[in-house]
């Protein structure tokens with residue numbers, strides 16, 4: 326029995342692929358590579374958490390085949406929200422779960438249980454610029470209006486994360502794994518509200534995705550920071566091999 330994670334499948338069985346960078350390299354036939362790796366590594370007793378950006382579809386109809394592909398993967402599937410998941414209105418998560426139970430579990434504003442761990446998940450948010458660079462590529466400024474907007478979204482996501490952890494704690498859980506879609510910090514920060522909550526609740530691991538391509542893989546923390554383990558699990562970073570979170 327193991328717990329695995331991977332993010333950013335960006336499936337597009339029914340929709341035209343918009344991201345140019347996702348037509349070649351690590352992305353070539355990525356859905357086949359992931360399917361093969363899952364078949365090799367994951368069995369019916371395992372749990373697989375997919376950390377957002379599941380589909381390019383703009384609504385449930387356009388995601389039908391993408392979600393069917395996920396449902397056919399081995400093990401229990403838990404999905405969390407990414408910035409591209411237009412089919413998933415956070416406030417209507419209950420309806421999604423009713424429609425897809427028991428094949429898919431959509432995690433938002435609550436928690437799932439794995440052994441004696443509570444798994445909590447929310448999209449998170451980080452300020453992503455634009456940053457202004459000097460001729461040597463050093464950051465000399467950024468869009469402050471966008472930064473202000475980002476702060477509001479961060480506050481909302483922090484509140485969701487805290488509420489989910491409190492819910493699990495009130496039911497007696499003491500061990501937590503946090504799943505975010507966005508990295509826990511932006512590229513300017515060493516700490517953030519998200520790392521603060523992870524430390525406060527003594528989460529063992531924070532798993533995140535969203536960072537694509539060699540140049541973005543080191544946008545945030547990887548490894549141990551203030552007693553919490555941080556792991557990037559975007560699919561192209563992992564080359565479509567699910568990361569084992571827990572045995």
Ligand SMILES: [Fe+2]
Pocket residue numbers: 333335378407535536537
């Ligand atoms: Fe993504």
Ligand SMILES: [Fe+2]
Pocket residue numbers: 378407408409506534535
């Ligand atoms: Fe994303």
